Amino acid sequence: MKTLVITGGTDGMGRALARTYLERGDTVVVVGRDPAKAPPGAVFVGADLSLVGANRRVIDEVNVRFPEVDALVLCARFFRTHRYVTADGLEGTFALDYLSRFLLSHGLHAPRLIVNVSGPGQPADMIRWDDVMLERGYDGVTAQLQAGKGNDLLGVAYAARHGGRTPYALVHPGGVATSVAGEYDATTASHARALRRHGMPVEEGIRPIVALIDQPPAAPLTAWLRDRPMPLEPSAFDPAAAERLHTLTLELLARHRSG
Numbered sequence: 242m243k244t245l246v247i248t249g250g251t252d253g254m255g256r257a258l259a260r261t262y263l264e265r266g267d268t269v270v271v272v273g274r275d276p277a278k279a280p281p282g283a284v285f286v287g288a289d290l291s292l293v294g295a296n297r298r299v300i301d302e303v304n305v306r307f308p309e310v311d312a313l314v315l316c317a318r319f320f321r322t323h324r325y326v327t328a329d330g331l332e333g334t335f336a337l338d339y340l341s342r343f344l345l346s347h348g349l350h351a352p353r354l355i356v357n358v359s360g361p362g363q364p365a366d367m368i369r370w371d372d373v374m375l376e377r378g379y380d381g382v383t384a385q386l387q388a389g390k391g392n393d394l395l396g397v398a399y400a401a402r403h404g405g406r407t408p409y410a411l412v413h414p415g416g417v418a419t420s421v422a423g424e425y426d427a428t429t430a431s432h433a434r435a436l437r438r439h440g441m442p443v444e445e446g447i448r449p450i451v452a453l454i455d456q457p458p459a460a461p462l463t464a465w466l467r468d469r470p471m472p473l474e475p476s477a478f479d480p481a482a483a484e485r486l487h488t489l490t491l492e493l494l495a496r497h498r499s500g
Contacts, residue, residue, distance in 0.1 A: 243267040244307050245454070246352070248290060248345065249316035251278035254358065254414065254450070257443045258314060259283050261451060270307060272299055272317070290317050291327050291337040293344070293497050300348035310352040312454045315342045315359075318388075324379040329497055332374040334381070338388035343395050343490055346409075354408050354457040355399070356450055359392040361411035361464040362471055365482045368394075373489065396462050397483035404461020410453050411464040413471075414446045 245262055249255035250271025256278070259269045263282045270284045279285040286302060288295040303310070318338045325333035331340065338359075346355055367390035369375060375384055396409045403409075449468040464471040464478070 243311040243454075244270070244309060245312045245314060246270045246272065246303055246307070246310055246345075246349070247314045247316060248272045248341070249318065250280070250283065250314075251275055251285075253316070254443055254447050255314070255316035256280055257447050258316075258450060261447065262454075268307070270303060290341040291319075291331075291333055293329050293331075293336075293340070293494065296341050296344040297348070300345065304348075304350050308350055310349060312354045312356060312457075313345060313349055313352040314356045314450065314454070315345065317341065318385075320381055320385060322381045324375060324384075331493070332376075332379075332384065334384035334388050335373060335375070335391070338385065339391035339395070340490065340493075342392055344494075346395060346399055351403075352407055354410065354454065356410045356412055356453055357392050357396060358412050358414060358450065360386075360389040360413050361393050361396075362413070362466070362477050363390045363393065364476060365390065365394075365479045368482070368486065370485070370489075391486060393464070393478055394483040394486045396464070397478050397480055398487040400462035401480065401483070408458050408460065409462050410458060411462075412450055412453070413464075413466045414449065415441060415467050 243262060245267060247255045247259050247269060250259045251273035259271050259280045262269050263280055270286060271279050272286045272288055272290065273279065274287060274289055276285045276287060286299055288299050290296055321333055327333055327336050342357055363386060367386045369387060393411060396411045399409050449465060452468065462473065464473060
């Protein structure tokens with residue numbers, strides 16, 4: 242019997258993963274905003290994961306109720322054509338797609354595996370070091386690419402600290418026909434519609450993730466394009482850039498605590 246925690250577990254691949262393991266009789270904790278969309282039998286934890294305090298509340302609740310977690314699966318994301326600032330004063334895509342995953346990865350008590358469903362392998366220069374909140378020249382694609390690169394570097398920094406205890410797997414699932422949740426303009430909406438029409442079925446999209454959960458990799462950090470391992474090239478998985486982002490993230494969180 243396994244215990245899984247899945248963010249974005251009320252929709253798309255997160256929901257399909259939750260259903261897969263619930264059907265096996267496992268305990269599945271889904272974190273999302275709409276309890277009506279939680280799969281029957283799941284433990285629902287309601288939270289807006291773009292908010293720092295909500296992430297900390299989820300961490301506290303899960304650590305108390307489920308001190309042993311076999312897999313933390315990070316799926317929650319939301320596309321925004323227009324720049325959005327959270328109540329914490331953070332750019333919304335950065336807050337949800339990267340910062341939430343940082344908090345949950347480091348906050349849960351030693352999950353046996355972390356699977357970060359993102360888009361590994363982008364060049365390191367996707368981070369706007371002098372403007373991580375994208376106050377200048379925002380667009381939704383840039384925001385998601387930056388968050389995706391942030392997750393690559395999160396994996397590198399996490400593995401350096403905890404890799405001997407908790408393997409970290411970064412997964413690009415390919416083009417999957419999910420709801421593609423987001424706020425779109427005409428151009429990006431047409432891309433989302435095309436993905437919903439032509440993407441692979443969700444049940445196929447989750448197969449590489451199920452395989453990783455069922456047989457966790459031994460290496461501290463792995464990156465995958467579906468079921469194919471990706472080389473951890475320094476240009477994409479740079480330890481120095483990972484430490485720089487880790488430090489910057491801690492500084493942002495410290496300012497939030499003191500604000």
